[in-house]
Amino acid sequence: QKKAAVIGSGVAGLASAIRLAVQGFSVTVYEKNEYPGGKLSHFEKDGFHFDAGPSLFTQPQNIAELFTLAGENMQDYFSYKQLPISCNYFYEDGTIINAWANANQLAKELHDKTGEDENAVMQYLNGAATLYQNVAEIFLNYSLHKLNTLFKAPILKALQTAKGRHLFGSLHTLNNKAFTKPHTVQLFNRYATYNGSNPYKAPGMLSLIPHLEHNEGNFYPKGGMISITNALYALALKKGVNFKFNLPVERIIESGGKVLGLVADKKNIPADVVISNMDIYGTYKYLLQNPDKATAILKQERSSSALVFYWGINGTFPQLDLHNIFFSNDYKTEFEHLFVHKTMQPDPTVYINITSKCEPGVQAPDGKENWFVMVNAPANIGQNWEEIKPAIKQLVLQKLSRLLQTNIEPLIETEEILDPISIETKTASYMGSLYGSSSNSKMAAFLRHPNFSKNIMGLYFAGGSVHPGGGIPLCLKSAKIMSELVAADFSKQKQH
Ligand code: FAD
Numbered sequence: 001q002k003k004a005a006v007i008g009s010g011v012a013g014l015a016s017a018i019r020l021a022v023q024g025f026s027v028t029v030y031e032k033n034e035y036p037g038g039k040l041s042h043f044e045k046d047g048f049h050f051d052a053g054p055s056l057f058t059q060p061q062n063i064a065e066l067f068t069l070a071g072e073n074m075q076d077y078f079s080y081k082q083l084p085i086s087c088n089y090f091y092e093d094g095t096i097i098n099a100w101a102n103a104n105q106l107a108k109e110l111h112d113k114t115g116e117d118e119n120a121v122m123q124y125l126n127g128a129a130t131l132y133q134n135v136a137e138i139f140l141n142y143s144l145h146k147l148n149t150l151f152k153a154p155i156l157k158a159l160q161t162a163k164g165r166h167l168f169g170s171l172h173t174l175n176n177k178a179f180t181k182p183h184t185v186q187l188f189n190r191y192a193t194y195n196g197s198n199p200y201k202a203p204g205m206l207s208l209i210p211h212l213e214h215n216e217g218n219f220y221p222k223g224g225m226i227s228i229t230n231a232l233y234a235l236a237l238k239k240g241v242n243f244k245f246n247l248p249v250e251r252i253i254e255s256g257g258k259v260l261g262l263v264a265d266k267k268n269i270p271a272d273v274v275i276s277n278m279d280i281y282g283t284y285k286y287l288l289q290n291p292d293k294a295t296a297i298l299k300q301e302r303s304s305s306a307l308v309f310y311w312g313i314n315g316t317f318p319q320l321d322l323h324n325i326f327f328s329n330d331y332k333t334e335f336e337h338l339f340v341h342k343t344m345q346p347d348p349t350v351y352i353n354i355t356s357k358c359e360p361g362v363q364a365p366d367g368k369e370n371w372f373v374m375v376n377a378p379a380n381i382g383q384n385w386e387e388i389k390p391a392i393k394q395l396v397l398q399k400l401s402r403l404l405q406t407n408i409e410p411l412i413e414t415e416e417i418l419d420p421i422s423i424e425t426k427t428a429s430y431m432g433s434l435y436g437s438s439s440n441s442k443m444a445a446f447l448r449h450p451n452f453s454k455n456i457m458g459l460y461f462a463g464g465s466v467h468p469g470g471g472i473p474l475c476l477k478s479a480k481i482m483s484e485l486v487a488a489d490f491s492k493q494k495q496h
Pocket of ligand 1: 010037040055374428463471
């Protein structure tokens with residue numbers, strides 16, 4: 001039986017392990033932490049449950065596909081429900097928009113609250129659907145770096161669909177033309193942050209992202225986001241995958257352009273294929289000891305990072321839902337601070353996720369709420385986070401207290417804080433970036449690292465820092481693309 005070694009148990013590492021086990025490999029996952037999931041992890045404090053990282057769940061079909069592939073019934077492991085409201089948006093002028101997941105309801109809400117043309121909204125979301133189906137399907141499901149797989153893709157359809165405004169203009173320029181009301185423009189600009197990018201720089205192509213929420217839907221996994229990790233971990237165990245926790249991989253061994261295995265705990269461990277789920281920068285710098293290649297990765301700007309305040313709140317807020325955004329009054333400056341000055345501006349956009357809205361009394365004690373309060377932060381370049389954190393906390397408290405008309409600080413019963421440095425320490429994500437590289441350049445989609453090594457046979461990559469990108473849906477797709485490349489490479493070897 002061929003041996004596969006997976007470095008890292010992030011969501012893409014878990015999906016990779018399942019897919020290769022189904023292919024018949026004997027799979028071992030090496031994880032430096034004592035728990036699986038990487039960024040998709042969880043902790044409990046004083047009766048409050050907190051998902052540590054991701055909070056937004058779209059495209060559950062990527063998870064269902066893994067269970068089908070493994071011949072297991074997903075309902076035995078994992079369940080979720082569709083949400084009627086995608087997000088509540090709060091603006092400094094007092095406007096509140098309940099962004100219904102249903103496209104027609106959203107268009108009506110935007111019309112009622114801002115005066116936006118309902119047809120413009122419907123046209124935009126229909127355009128997003130076409131873009132997604134004709135263009136994204138190629139980017140997300142194929143390796144862009146293998147000509148033979150690319151020839152299978154419906155390229156012509158994609159070329160006919162993508163227009164200049166999607167490829168050459170920014171998302172903001174596109175949105176500014178599509179809508180007449182600044183609040184609508186800001187709402188749709190926000191989708192650039194779904195992969196840690198700047199809407200004033202990232203291409204108009206990102207206008208396809210709202211398709212996921214407003215045409216396909218937004219979901220809540222029962223038990224919170226950690227249920228995704230738990231379900232995939234249980235499925236991997238069921239398929240016979242071995243896990244070695246607290247075991248950082250020190251090096252990947254190769255000879256003559258072929259992978260031979262890896263080194264962990266100073267021992268050589270042979271493997272026929274190695275899949276790195278570690279950030280691609282660290283994979284080259286530390287595991288392959290190739291600093292030049294690591295530096296070349298950095299030609300692409302890192303995505304944004306985050307400051308997260310996990311607050312146990314003594315009280316309930318009926319005007320809040322699972323996902324809530326409190327917009328900055330000066331969005332453009334916020335992104336200039338994040339990506340140009342690498343600082344945070346005094347009026348940051350604040351996101352609050354509250355899973356106790358979906359499971360009251362379970363995710364937080366009765367009559368209380370678990371707030372995951374996140375502010376976009378620049379990638380870490382050595383800023384003084386110990387100074388920044390309390391300053392931003394005060395600004396966030398002032399903003400929330402103003403817009404919710406309640407003094408929030410006395411309600412905080414318990415607190416934990418995550419900053420770009422702790423994100424890097426926990427998951428080895430270079431500079432604490434959430435999504436590997438940003439999409440701030442027009443060519444970003446083509447410049448992400450492929451899911452295989454061009455120089456070392458048997459070495460593959462899956463995760464948020466490689467093709468097709470960060471975020472749970474794309475990480476799961478990266479595992480799929482990778483495993484298809486492995487299957488093709490091994491069937492070729494058998495033929496010879
Ligand atoms: P990671 O989660 O990065 O895990 C990599 C694993 O590799 C880690 O467990 C690490 O310990 C391990 N590792 C690294 N080096 C080694 C080594 N040498 N040896 C052994 N193990 C090693 N995405 C969404 O879809 N929706 C969201 O709402 C969202 N919000 C986010 C909010 C925050 C605060 C954060 C941090 C991220 C968010 N993301 C979101 C992004 C999402 O979490 C990531 O894109 C995704 O989880 C990355 O998964 P991954 O498979 O690339 O691996």
